[in-house]
Amino acid sequence: MTAQEVRxxxxxxxxxxxxxxEKMGTELLRSGALNLRALAHxxxxxxxxxKKSLCVLVQxxxxxxxxGRRGPGGPVEYTANCERILYMLRYPRYIYTAKSLYxxxxxxxxxxxxxxxxxxxxxxxxxxxxxxxxxxxxGQSMEYSEVITAFTRLVETHFxxxxxxxxxMGTAGKASSGSSDASAVPQPARPETHPDCYLIPxxxxxxxxxxxxxxxxxxxxxxxxxxxxxxxxxxxxxxxFWQVNFExxxxxxxxxxxxxxxxxxxxxxxxxxxxxxxxxxxxxxPANTAHTQALSANEIFRALPVSYNISRPILDQYLTLLVxxxxxxxxxxxxxxxxxxxxxLHRALANLARVTLESVVQERFGSRSARIFRxxxxxxxxxxxxxxxxxMIPAKEAKDMLYTLLSQNxxxxxxIPKTPDFAPSRTFYLYTVNQLPTARLLLHNCYKAVxxxxxxxxxxxxxxxxxxxxxxxIEAILASLQGGGxxxxxxxxxxxxxxxxxxxxxxxxRHHINKLDSSENQVDETIFLLESYINSxxxxx
Amino acid sequence: MxxxxxxxxxxxFNVDSLGFGRGEALPTSAHAPSPLYPPMQFRPVPLHTGEExxxxxxxxxxxxxxxxxxxxxxxxxxxxxxxxxxxxxQTGEPKNNSIEWSPWxxxxxxxxxxxxxxxxxxxxxxxxxxxxxxGKAELIQKLETLEKKxxxxxxxxxxxxxxxxKKAAEEEAESEEGEQYDEEEFEEETDYIMxxxxxxxxxxxxxxxxxxxxxx
Numbered sequence: 001m002t003a004q005e006v007r008x009x010x011x012x013x014x015x016x017x018x019x020x021x022e023k024m025g026t027e028l029l030r031s032g033a034l035n036l037r038a039l040a041h042x043x044x045x046x047x048x049x050x051k052k053s054l055c056v057l058v059q060x061x062x063x064x065x066x067x068g069r070r071g072p073g074g075p076v077e078y079t080a081n082c083e084r085i086l087y088m089l090r091y092p093r094y095i096y097t098a099k100s101l102y103x104x105x106x107x108x109x110x111x112x113x114x115x116x117x118x119x120x121x122x123x124x125x126x127x128x129x130x131x132x133x134x135x136x137x138x139g140q141s142m143e144y145s146e147v148i149t150a151f152t153r154l155v156e157t158h159f160x161x162x163x164x165x166x167x168x169m170g171t172a173g174k175a176s177s178g179s180s181d182a183s184a185v186p187q188p189a190r191p192e193t194h195p196d197c198y199l200i201p202x203x204x205x206x207x208x209x210x211x212x213x214x215x216x217x218x219x220x221x222x223x224x225x226x227x228x229x230x231x232x233x234x235x236x237x238x239x240x241f242w243q244v245n246f247e248x249x250x251x252x253x254x255x256x257x258x259x260x261x262x263x264x265x266x267x268x269x270x271x272x273x274x275x276x277x278x279x280x281x282x283x284x285x286p287a288n289t290a291h292t293q294a295l296s297a298n299e300i301f302r303a304l305p306v307s308y309n310i311s312r313p314i315l316d317q318y319l320t321l322l323v324x325x326x327x328x329x330x331x332x333x334x335x336x337x338x339x340x341x342x343x344x345l346h347r348a349l350a351n352l353a354r355v356t357l358e359s360v361v362q363e364r365f366g367s368r369s370a371r372i373f374r375x376x377x378x379x380x381x382x383x384x385x386x387x388x389x390x391x392m393i394p395a396k397e398a399k400d401m402l403y404t405l406l407s408q409n410x411x412x413x414x415x416i417p418k419t420p421d422f423a424p425s426r427t428f429y430l431y432t433v434n435q436l437p438t439a440r441l442l443l444h445n446c447y448k449a450v451x452x453x454x455x456x457x458x459x460x461x462x463x464x465x466x467x468x469x470x471x472x473x474i475e476a477i478l479a480s481l482q483g484g485g486x487x488x489x490x491x492x493x494x495x496x497x498x499x500x501x502x503x504x505x506x507x508x509x510r511h512h513i514n515k516l517d518s519s520e521n522q523v524d525e526t527i528f529l530l531e532s533y534i535n536s537x538x539x540x541x
Numbered sequence: 542m543x544x545x546x547x548x549x550x551x552x553x554f555n556v557d558s559l560g561f562g563r564g565e566a567l568p569t570s571a572h573a574p575s576p577l578y579p580p581m582q583f584r585p586v587p588l589h590t591g592e593e594x595x596x597x598x599x600x601x602x603x604x605x606x607x608x609x610x611x612x613x614x615x616x617x618x619x620x621x622x623x624x625x626x627x628x629x630x631q632t633g634e635p636k637n638n639s640i641e642w643s644p645w646x647x648x649x650x651x652x653x654x655x656x657x658x659x660x661x662x663x664x665x666x667x668x669x670x671x672x673x674x675x676g677k678a679e680l681i682q683k684l685e686t687l688e689k690k691x692x693x694x695x696x697x698x699x700x701x702x703x704x705x706x707k708k709a710a711e712e713e714a715e716s717e718e719g720e721q722y723d724e725e726e727f728e729e730e731t732d733y734i735m736x737x738x739x740x741x742x743x744x745x746x747x748x749x750x751x752x753x754x755x756x757x
Contacts, residue, residue: 016608020615036651049617051652056613058648065649076649092600096593115604115611118647166647239644363586518588518598 001029001082004447009085011454016088020045021053028063028080035068035075054078060117061243087246089450089524094249098159105150108132110159110244118163118241121151121201152200158248158283161197163241201240251282254532258348262322262329269308270318274329276303277343288539290346296337327351346536353439353533356526360442361410368393369401373410373433381414381430402431410438436537443530450523457516464509471506474498 006029014022027043028034034042040050057063062084068077091114099107108128113119119127125147132142154160255278263271280303281292301315310318319341322330328347334340354377362370372391376382382390388398405411416428461468477494498506588594608614645653 015605016614018614018616020617021613046618049615052615055648055652056615058652059613076651091604092597095600096597111604115608116613163647239646241644241647363583366583514598515588517601518594521594521597521601522589 002444002447004444004451005082005086006030008089008447008451008454009080009082011451012085012088015454017053017056020049021056024050024053025057025062025080025085028057028078029082033068033077033079035077037075039078060084084246086527089520090528092521093253093524094244094246097249097252098154102150102153105132105147106154109147109151109154113160113242113244118243120238120241121148124242125151155198155200155242158198159245160242161245162199163243250528250532251285253528254345254349255282257352257529258329258343258345261327261348261352265327266321266325269310270322272305272308273300273310273315273318274322274343276300276305277330277341279303281343288536290536290540291331291342291344294333294340294342297339297341298337300341301338346540349529349533349536350435352529354435356529357435357438357442361405365401365404368397369405372398372401373405376411376431376433377435381432383428383430387431406431409441436534439530439533443527443534446523446527446530450520450527453516453520453523457513460509460512460516464505467502467506467509470502471498 006026009029010022010026013025023043023045024039027039031038031042036047036050036054039054040047043050054063057080058065058078061081063078063080065076065078068074094114095107095111098110102109105128108131109124112124112127112131125144128147129142129144132147133140136142151160255275259271259275259278262274277295277300278292280295280299285292297316297319300319301310301312304310304315316339319330319332319339323332323341328344328351330341330343332339333342358370358374358377361373368391372387372393375387375391379390384399384402387402388395391398393401402411406413411431411433414430414432415422416430417423418426418428474494474497478491481490481494
């Protein structure tokens, strides 16, 4: 974990959970595994605040606990999970994906579970139904069954999974049910090892969403509704908690980026074919494999969406085109069944990462430096003279650009001696670009960039806090006046409390903050791409 | 070494590759660390725009705003510099809040805050009892010494009164000590015999029969 990652995690924790949790989180990230007393001592915080923040972190899956170094008899040790904290940056993307796949209901389900970490199915269904009812027109309300359908579909496609059961073996004073050595430490297992990971429990949930109203009719409704609500309290799924399956979302994002790359390189029809291939192998392909399972052309033909109206010979032509493309998205692995094809996930990711690196160099240093960079990526090792010749750039400028890239660590120098004494006149100096370390460097820069963006946004908010508070107060006054039915003169009086230059300042502030927020989301896309590439490379070696 | 005398400026490598000739001025050396915000050669590419981007922006801001209202947002306890009257009526963050959202079976036992409450109540009960005991013991001692002092002067009534006072003192010692304690000390350390003290209860009770005479 680099310093920039820890800093970014701290900022994210502070935004969502406050300073206390941030202090605990950063201390755990810096010190590795700590037990409760050590953590309280190192951060000099009262014990109950430490306990509360640890509860928050464990609830959200950002901290795991386990038996410590002294074995099961010793104190419990807590370890923070840096990756999981960084996923908080991506929450809007997860929610938007759920919306595009499963509509508003799915979106709210994912949003509720993301905000609360873990939830039971019945609790989720009730909350989501209430929220949907709230946003619907008067008189309508949301059926629980619709929400249950959306929930079930999310589980079936593996976007939601059960929380791994915590293996608690009884406490010190109580009698445990059949465990040989009573260790007082509950230990969570990996979620996928649990056989019922994606099994929907039998839940008896009937009803509609409740709308919270402020008038008397609503109270009467609520009083009547209280009775059925009490009956619905125990639904039969206590203890079964659900969490978001981030890996599945990441798989979906990776596939989306490959499909859009194919669409922009070739044409929409080929992207449809690749989308079909990926969809067929979605649930069967494990997370970080280099390529999907082999699919025969017959299967692909059967699974193609009917609206595209692709006939069999045209499909074969498209497949040949995809195989022959230099990007190597798809390769042919056999001839049975009309031809066996696989999608090369790792190669596609590597290409995407390479293109990202090239575009970064281009935007920072200009197109000629980018040309040198691309040249070095393709030709691996080149001497200075060769660089000048191949890139067709005058010598002085080429030297300048090369040295700039070298000082930024995007290009490395490799020395190959002719004689054992490394004399400069008798040594070859070759310039080279290694894609993996450069990707890591850029990823680190991205973390730093997001940290800077968040800090700048906090700074801007703090600077103009007085103005923001004033505008919030005036909005509240306006809202209450409008609710109470005031005339236009009063409203305009209140509105005039903010002067025109203040209004301009507020407008500019909002524009800046929106821009900073939007930039965070977009830097996160680059982060995701580079992380996927690095993980894919590491797991394939 | 061979070329030291004659070829003084002979380098061991090809100087041309460095980018400047022998006679030209060396590139300027840096006198200060590189600037913190170096001027950028090229302007950055504008951000993406579109419905998707706007929706995600709105989502992000909503999430941040709503996460401040959830029970997961833990605020550090503000140091109470001045005891305020309103503290009695403001319970602040209910401690029970944490029980609702986390199932204790999934967390290690040591994080469970629920158990502290009965412990706290037991502890708070133990303390006043102790105070009660010490207060009682001291009071009884003092009372006994005072009794010995004023043994001759006190009749039985006054002893009963003192016993009543003792009981009252015992009862009062449960909640407070100190000031009331002092008051009773004053009451009992007077030099006057209690029977001298006429608290005026008999006043006006005798003259009810003869209303003709004016009372002065």
